[in-house]
Amino acid sequence: MAGAGTSRFDIKTLKTLIQTYGIVLVLILMIIIISILNPRFLGLTNIFNVLSQTAIYGILALGMTFVITSQGIDLSVGSVLALAGCIMASIGQVAGAVPRYFPNLPQMPLIVPILAALSVGAASGALNGWLISATHIPPFIATLGMYTVARGLVLVYTGGTPISNLLSGFDVIGQGKLFGYIPVAVLVYVVMIIISWILLHNTKFGKAVYALGGNKRAAEISGVNVNKTLIIIYAYCGLLAGVAAIVYAGRAGSMHPSAATGYELTAIAATTVGGTSHTGGIGTIWGAVVGALLISVLRNGLTLLSVSSYWQQIAEGVIIVAAVIVDMRKNKGKK
Numbered sequence: 001m002a003g004a005g006t007s008r009f010d011i012k013t014l015k016t017l018i019q020t021y022g023i024v025l026v027l028i029l030m031i032i033i034i035s036i037l038n039p040r041f042l043g044l045t046n047i048f049n050v051l052s053q054t055a056i057y058g059i060l061a062l063g064m065t066f067v068i069t070s071q072g073i074d075l076s077v078g079s080v081l082a083l084a085g086c087i088m089a090s091i092g093q094v095a096g097a098v099p100r101y102f103p104n105l106p107q108m109p110l111i112v113p114i115l116a117a118l119s120v121g122a123a124s125g126a127l128n129g130w131l132i133s134a135t136h137i138p139p140f141i142a143t144l145g146m147y148t149v150a151r152g153l154v155l156v157y158t159g160g161t162p163i164s165n166l167l168s169g170f171d172v173i174g175q176g177k178l179f180g181y182i183p184v185a186v187l188v189y190v191v192m193i194i195i196s197w198i199l200l201h202n203t204k205f206g207k208a209v210y211a212l213g214g215n216k217r218a219a220e221i222s223g224v225n226v227n228k229t230l231i232i233i234y235a236y237c238g239l240l241a242g243v244a245a246i247v248y249a250g251r252a253g254s255m256h257p258s259a260a261t262g263y264e265l266t267a268i269a270a271t272t273v274g275g276t277s278h279t280g281g282i283g284t285i286w287g288a289v290v291g292a293l294l295i296s297v298l299r300n301g302l303t304l305l306s307v308s309s310y311w312q313q314i315a316e317g318v319i320i321v322a323a324v325i326v327d328m329r330k331n332k333g334k335k
Helices: 002-037 044-069 077-090 111-135 139-158 168-175 184-201 204-214 216-221 226-252 263-273 285-304 309-330
Strands: none
Touching: 002 285, 044 077, 044 184, 044 204, 044 226, 044 263, 044 285, 077 111, 077 139, 077 226, 077 263, 111 139, 111 226, 168 184, 168 226, 184 204, 184 226, 184 285, 204 216, 204 226, 216 226, 263 285, 263 309, 285 309
């Protein structure tokens, strides 16, 4: 009898561990398989390359975690990134650049265009949150509208042309390396991870996010200011799109109005694969980080194995659908 009880306990514990850390096991297994097929994958240069590639949509995935945990969605982060980045770049060009957006404007210190990107991102996100809370339209529709409007605005603002000749500080952020090895872009990502983890898991605001996703009516009764919380959630998601724009500009050395096209889907995919439930109330920052890393490892590994980019898209799509199916089965009956 004791043996049977122990066996049931072990099976239950194993099932819990797989449900909680299954994505980590998948990542480890993927790394092992790819490194066996191509040993170059574990080279230090390639590892840092994977981390750098993860930084931009990983930052977007952090904001998406807050949104999806609150039972929402944000389809606009890619367009907001482009808008914030192009406005930032237009006032962050070096003096004497040709063409220069504002010829009579003195060369700005780096902090000015950076603050512009963060402000545009946060304002765009706050507008999303306000539309959702004030009009009660579905987040899908509200953010789809912002997706179209922001992309249209950036095309009007730039005339469809890229903006180059940026301040050298952007190169440091996007391409610089600490101690000659650690990419500065990765350090920015790590800082955003820490801030997001504290906000979601150790603040009253984070508790409100979970409460909102679990049951909006119950959250309201318990004292959560639903409208205010929604605005802050989407504003923070937009703010992180502004941060991602800074890293993007640094890595690319310029900003193009078509920048980050489709990045919102990658951010949603990373968040979903990381275990954030689209039914709301369930999500973790570490899950978003692992999800983003898994997608980056998959892309990098398939590239090293000379797999066509078309097949890479198929593989990524299969993983996303599988993650949602697992999520639905895992959370069935919880609500």
